[in-house]
Amino acid sequence: MLVISRKKGESFLIGDNIKVTVSKIENGTVKLSISAPRDVTILRKELYDEVKNENKNAAASNMNLLKKFKNNSNTK
Numbered sequence: 001m002l003v004i005s006r007k008k009g010e011s012f013l014i015g016d017n018i019k020v021t022v023s024k025i026e027n028g029t030v031k032l033s034i035s036a037p038r039d040v041t042i043l044r045k046e047l048y049d050e051v052k053n054e055n056k057n058a059a060a061s062n063m064n065l066l067k068k069f070k071n072n073s074n075t076k
Helices: 045-074
Strands: 011-014 018-026 029-035
Touching: none
Parallel strands: none
Antiparallel strands: 011 018, 018 029
16 A cells, blocks of 8 residues: 655646645545546445445345245246
8 A cells, every 4th residue: 555645735646647636634634636537437435335235235135036036936
């Protein structure tokens, strides 16, 4: 893991086309500005984790439905 110290107004680059700038530091909160191509998806980690968990739960639910359907069709 890379740890970078930056002050307000300072930036760092990720690759050739993503620029992250410290916009504001206030009350223990840091606001970042991210400049990236439109085809790059940027998500907050907690949102990404939530979507991943919802997808996992939906897939498990679908498997349970398929098993139920399969069991019902075998009894006929």
